[in-house]
Amino acid sequence: MPRFHLKSKKFQFSQGQKLVFTLVTVVACLFLNLNFSWAATAAKYYTELKFPPISAIKLPKYERYVLENGLVVYLMEDHELPLVTGTALIKTGSRWEAGEKTGLASLVGSTLRSGGTQKHSADELNDILEQRAASVETDIGEAAGSANFEALSEDVDMVFGLFAEVLREPAFAQEKLDLEKTQIRGGIARRNDNPNSIASREFRKLIYGQDSPYARTVEYATLDKISRDDMVKFYQQYFHPNNIILGIVGDFNAQKMRSLIQSKFGNWKSHPQIAKTQLPEVLQANLGGVFFVNQPQLTQSSVFIGHLGGKFDNLDYPALDVMNGVLNGFGGRLFNELRSRQGLAYSVYGLWSPRFDYPGTFVAGGQTRTETTVQFIKSLQTEIKRLQTTNITAKELNKAKDSTLNSFVFNFQDPSQTLSRLMRYEYYGYPSDFLFRYQKAITATTVADVKRVAKKYLQPEKLVTLVVGNKTGMKQLLTSLSAKVTTIDITIPGTQPAVQK
Numbered sequence: 001m002p003r004f005h006l007k008s009k010k011f012q013f014s015q016g017q018k019l020v021f022t023l024v025t026v027v028a029c030l031f032l033n034l035n036f037s038w039a040a041t042a043a044k045y046y047t048e049l050k051f052p053p054i055s056a057i058k059l060p061k062y063e064r065y066v067l068e069n070g071l072v073v074y075l076m077e078d079h080e081l082p083l084v085t086g087t088a089l090i091k092t093g094s095r096w097e098a099g100e101k102t103g104l105a106s107l108v109g110s111t112l113r114s115g116g117t118q119k120h121s122a123d124e125l126n127d128i129l130e131q132r133a134a135s136v137e138t139d140i141g142e143a144a145g146s147a148n149f150e151a152l153s154e155d156v157d158m159v160f161g162l163f164a165e166v167l168r169e170p171a172f173a174q175e176k177l178d179l180e181k182t183q184i185r186g187g188i189a190r191r192n193d194n195p196n197s198i199a200s201r202e203f204r205k206l207i208y209g210q211d212s213p214y215a216r217t218v219e220y221a222t223l224d225k226i227s228r229d230d231m232v233k234f235y236q237q238y239f240h241p242n243n244i245i246l247g248i249v250g251d252f253n254a255q256k257m258r259s260l261i262q263s264k265f266g267n268w269k270s271h272p273q274i275a276k277t278q279l280p281e282v283l284q285a286n287l288g289g290v291f292f293v294n295q296p297q298l299t300q301s302s303v304f305i306g307h308l309g310g311k312f313d314n315l316d317y318p319a320l321d322v323m324n325g326v327l328n329g330f331g332g333r334l335f336n337e338l339r340s341r342q343g344l345a346y347s348v349y350g351l352w353s354p355r356f357d358y359p360g361t362f363v364a365g366g367q368t369r370t371e372t373t374v375q376f377i378k379s380l381q382t383e384i385k386r387l388q389t390t391n392i393t394a395k396e397l398n399k400a401k402d403s404t405l406n407s408f409v410f411n412f413q414d415p416s417q418t419l420s421r422l423m424r425y426e427y428y429g430y431p432s433d434f435l436f437r438y439q440k441a442i443t444a445t446t447v448a449d450v451k452r453v454a455k456k457y458l459q460p461e462k463l464v465t466l467v468v469g470n471k472t473g474m475k476q477l478l479t480s481l482s483a484k485v486t487t488i489d490i491t492i493p494g495t496q497p498a499v500q501k
Helices: 015-032 037-042 104-114 122-131 153-168 174-189 195-208 220-224 228-238 254-265 317-327 333-341 370-389 394-406 408-412 415-428 434-444 447-457
Strands: 063-066 072-077 083-090 135-140 145-152 244-250 289-294 300-308 345-353 361-369 464-469 485-487
Touching: 072 254, 072 415, 083 153, 083 415, 104 122, 104 135, 104 145, 104 153, 104 174, 104 228, 122 135, 122 153, 135 153, 145 153, 153 244, 153 254, 174 220, 174 228, 195 289, 195 300, 195 361, 195 464, 244 254, 244 415, 300 370, 317 333, 317 345, 317 370, 317 394, 317 434, 317 447, 333 345, 333 370, 345 370, 361 370, 370 447, 370 464, 394 408, 394 434, 394 447, 408 415, 408 434
Parallel strands: 072 244, 289 464, 289 485
Antiparallel strands: 063 072, 083 145, 083 244, 135 145, 300 361, 300 464, 345 361
């Protein structure tokens, strides 16, 4: 058996190893002899740092035109990477589905892609796209439908052809519809697992009304009523070229892309009788009140307080957004008071949150320990009222405006983001320079403007308060906020109610 004599072993270096060792030694010696005194003298406190003003933002060059069938097209070349991406916005949404078939629009949006086309099954689509690292995806949300593709420049003709197939010739395969329904049922069964999700869902019902298309939820019963025929009818109602905006950005030649679009969509017949769909009416369902969802297992409460809000096109929106900046973020009033001084919450917020074409919400809230629930709510109410009764400081104003204006550049990080914004503005009927108008209005906002909009739009008497938490652990009862506290039953229809402890 061989013996290993470690003491007599000598280390041998190759010529390459000797060279590397020598270089490392020289660099280390140079580093140790450097004078770092400049660093000490140059260091400054962050408030002393001076930055040059942000240069004016210019939109990338783009082209907009309309096909004879009414399809609106945006093209924006970007040759930085060999990629092409595209998005189609379809004027549709779940807010126009029948209440007894809630979930229909979402099913159409997902099965449009997952159900395959008349020429390619879903599995065939997946195989073709995966082999080329490409994608085609579809979705229908609350206020819009969308279809997206992404491909390498060399594959764009083929991928765009599949994209057109998905939009124009969906198969809505029954087995894929059944699979989608199974997955949705699983989501329904799990929807009460997260207290923040419960709070968000139930708060929307309290503000908009449980039957409002902006608040209703998919249930087992509504899902069971949806058939493949319903999906085909919904698709046929909205998917027409004169109801779609198509945008493409990336590494392509505009002339060739126009030819490609014409070849795939030019012969798609328009629907001459598409009328502007009436938007659902929006009224605040509960004008105040305290509501509670009991979750005995929780050690903290999720709190939402708020009321109906407004839209982006309100001329006062920029001042309201500055108000948001005063309330939120590190150094904001809610952070300083409720987190730093009172230690009531790790996260806390208050937002005027508008929508494009229907009223959004004003909502404040966060998570707090069970025993401090009432104190947390009262402190939120105090800060909301303080905005209305006292002027913010010049420092608060400048910080909020600077934060907003300095982040403005991030609205234009890449051409695809810029193009998406242009398409969205056209979709909702906003001017293409809306964001620049907003930027100018932010700059012009004053201390008096913030107080004025706080007094005009914040309505403490209409604040709806919702708590999801454990009532037995609260130091103060919710009845100290209101004599009447309404308990919300979140039992999922079609299942047995949970035992309340």
